[in-house]
Each structure stands twice: as structure tokens, then as C-alpha cells.
Amino acid sequence: MTEQVVAVEDLTVAYDGHAVLTDIVVAAEPGRVLAVTGPSGAGKTTLLWAMAGLIRPASGAVRLGDAEVRDRDQTVAAGVALVPQDNGLAAILTAEENVMVALLAAGVPADEAAERTATVLEQLGLAGQADQLVEELSGGQQQRVAIARGLAQRGTVLLADEVTSELDAQNRKLVVELLQAEAWRGATVVFATHDPEAAAACDAELHLRDGRGELVRA
Numbered sequence: 001m002t003e004q005v006v007a008v009e010d011l012t013v014a015y016d017g018h019a020v021l022t023d024i025v026v027a028a029e030p031g032r033v034l035a036v037t038g039p040s041g042a043g044k045t046t047l048l049w050a051m052a053g054l055i056r057p058a059s060g061a062v063r064l065g066d067a068e069v070r071d072r073d074q075t076v077a078a079g080v081a082l083v084p085q086d087n088g089l090a091a092i093l094t095a096e097e098n099v100m101v102a103l104l105a106a107g108v109p110a111d112e113a114a115e116r117t118a119t120v121l122e123q124l125g126l127a128g129q130a131d132q133l134v135e136e137l138s139g140g141q142q143q144r145v146a147i148a149r150g151l152a153q154r155g156t157v158l159l160a161d162e163v164t165s166e167l168d169a170q171n172r173k174l175v176v177e178l179l180q181a182e183a184w185r186g187a188t189v190v191f192a193t194h195d196p197e198a199a200a201a202c203d204a205e206l207h208l209r210d211g212r213g214e215l216v217r218a
């Protein structure tokens, strides 16, 4: 697979002229999981969205390999998978359909999509929920379906936004291990989290506070 460094260069992001991230510098590297931590409202989601091309910087840039990130179409084409904080699942589709549809939309052949879907649902302990509608699943199960959908993409970059917030300790550990495995596959993984234990299990940590970023572990 193509390996992609996500380089954040003096990034400032503002909403309505008010800066929420100021001069952030960090590089997320293939084979590693970068944790993004910080209190609620510190800008973790904003940083991941800028990496995904969903928000334009006020100044500075995000680079994906040699290319400056401009929009989501570009990052999708480059294999950047995003697991959003709100899951982004279709409530009236089953767990399996949610994963399958995303793969088919990405051009994965049907046979392979079915195989990948079964694999990720199994990995996340959801084989028994494959045919259940998402709206009938618990919050934690829904969160695991969203993670399954992100992992099934086998992207070059995986941006995971607070994907363990509704999980019990055992599933949190499982998900952190799966993010690590995704990095070992060669992906660049960025994981926004409130959970110090989950952050400690990552390879590096960027802590956000008052709009500034500090690399507390590299």
C-alpha cells in the first residue's frame, strides 16, 4: 500500500474569525498511532477534520505526502478514512449493510467487500449483530460498527474521532489494539481521545489546550 505522512504545518483554524487551533505543528507517520488529546472543546475534532479536508485552514496547511490537503474528495481518493465522533451510520440499515455500502461506494468488488465486512464485524465482536438494524443496537455496538466500517476501508490514513467513548474496558482495549494493527499494516493512524489510558497505549501524543498543541510524547 501507499504510505502517507500527514504533516500539519503551522495550522490555524478559525470558526467565524475566532481561532480554535493556532500554529499547530505535528506529523503523523505510517506505522504509528498518534493520539490527539485535550479537554472538551480543545479542537481535537477540528484537527481531524482539517486532516480530512473537511475544513480549510485560516493559515498554514495540512499535507498528505506531497499534496496539500484541499477538500474531502481529494482525501477520499487518497485513501483517508474517517470514523466521525457521531458514528455517521445509517440507522435504518443493518450493521453489515453499513460496512458493505461504504466499500461498494469506494469501488471494492462485491466478493471482496463481503469478505472484508465479515472479517471486521468478527474482529469487533459483532458477528451476531450483522443483520440487526443499527437503530436497534446499543451505543457501544453502534460505535464498534462505525470502527468496523473505517477499518474495512483499509485506507492509507485512518482518522478515528473519540471512537472508544461508549465502550467498556474490554472493548476499549480491543479497539486500541485494532488501531495499532492498522498502523502495523502500514496505515497512518490518528486517534482523538479523552481517555488517558488509551492515549498512553499510542505511539505518540499531541495534547491540545487553549488552541495550542504540545507533543507530549513523540
Ligand SMILES: Nc1ncnc2c1ncn2[C@@H]1O[C@H](COP(=O)(O)OP(=O)(O)OP(=O)(O)O)[C@@H](O)[C@H]1O
Pocket: 015, 016, 020, 038, 039, 040, 041, 042, 043, 044, 045, 046, 047, 085
Ligand atoms: N461549526 C462550528 N462553528 C463554530 N464553532 C465551532 C464549530 N465546531 C466547533 N466549534 C468550536 O470549536 C472548538 C473546538 O471544537 P472541537 O469539536 O474541535 O473540540 P473537541 O476537542 O473535539 O471537543 P470534544 O472533546 O468535546 O469533542 C469548540 O470551542 C467548539 O465550540
